[in-house]
Amino acid sequence: MTAGAALGAATVRARVPVDLHRAAGRTAELVTFRGLPDDGEHLACLVPPRDTRAPLVRLHSECLTGDVFGSTRCDCGPQLDEALNLLAVHGGVLLYLRQEGRGIGLYNKLDTYLLQDRGTDTFEANRLIGRGADERDYLAAAVMLRTLGLHRVRLLTNNPDKVRQLRDHGIDIAETLPTGVHLTPGNAAYLEAKARSGHHLPVRGPETEVRA
Numbered sequence: 787m788t789a790g791a792a793l794g795a796a797t798v799r800a801r802v803p804v805d806l807h808r809a810a811g812r813t814a815e816l817v818t819f820r821g822l823p824d825d826g827e828h829l830a831c832l833v834p835p836r837d838t839r840a841p842l843v844r845l846h847s848e849c850l851t852g853d854v855f856g857s858t859r860c861d862c863g864p865q866l867d868e869a870l871n872l873l874a875v876h877g878g879v880l881l882y883l884r885q886e887g888r889g890i891g892l893y894n895k896l897d898t899y900l901l902q903d904r905g906t907d908t909f910e911a912n913r914l915i916g917r918g919a920d921e922r923d924y925l926a927a928a929v930m931l932r933t934l935g936l937h938r939v940r941l942l943t944n945n946p947d948k949v950r951q952l953r954d955h956g957i958d959i960a961e962t963l964p965t966g967v968h969l970t971p972g973n974a975a976y977l978e979a980k981a982r983s984g985h986h987l988p989v990r991g992p993e994t995e996v997r998a
């Protein structure tokens with residue numbers, strides 16, 4: 787059995803050109819899929835130029851509070867901007883994964899904020915409401931990449947679990963590029979908890995260097 791068969795198959799449902807203000811006004815292709823393993827409405831955002839060798843790829847997990855409302859409790863909003871800015875320069879793909887709250891959903895995440903305000907860290911707060919510390923899996927992401935014909939990528943992340951899981955699903959990670967550290971007074975505890983949980987948090991940033 788090939789890795790592709792083991793992963794299951796999906797197909798491209800539509801490719802929709804959209805001008806993205808947050809990617810320096812570049813026209814990106816938003817790609818929707820049929821047959822993803824978890825039936826989620828995950829989205830691929832393809833920004834030109836197309837690198838056929840090992841494109842820059844960012845797996846971004848949905849964070850409504852950070853991505854849309856600009857909450858400074860986490861670093862998701864600045865990370866999304868950082869990724870889109872890099873893609874505007876170098877081209878590549880952002881997968882917008884509907885994994886709100888590391889997979890526990892928006893309402894549950896907001897409940898954990900109340901626990902965090904009393905001193906519990908972000909991962910422990912998930913456990914206190916009976917959920918996993920991080921419930922995300924990246925099978926759908928791997929299937930999306932393969933469906934787009936992307937088998938070898940340069941991955942923008944500080945999260946070793948993303949690298950490990952994509953490799954396990956047959957994606958060749960040619961290089962891992964760190965995301966910047968987007969420290970604010972409001973997210974210091976959040977970043978410290980990520981570092982304790984195994985994220986590689988580089989001391990450089992906020993801009994990441996990407997070789998052409």
Ligand SMILES: Nc1nc2c(ncn2[C@@H]2O[C@H](COP(=O)(O)OP(=O)(O)OP(=O)(O)O)[C@@H](O)[C@H]2O)c(=O)[nH]1
Nearest residue numbers: 847848849860885886887888895898908943944945
């Ligand atoms: N449960 C929970 N989820 C959170 C919290 N803050 C942000 N998130 C979610 O965390 C996810 C982003 O994950 P992070 O751990 O910040 O970063 P990452 O994507 O694993 O790692 P990088 O690739 O290095 O950015 C998004 O789905 C957010 O909704 C929180 O306090 N509790």
Ligand SMILES: [Zn+2]
Nearest residue numbers: 849852860862
């Ligand atoms: Zn966030």
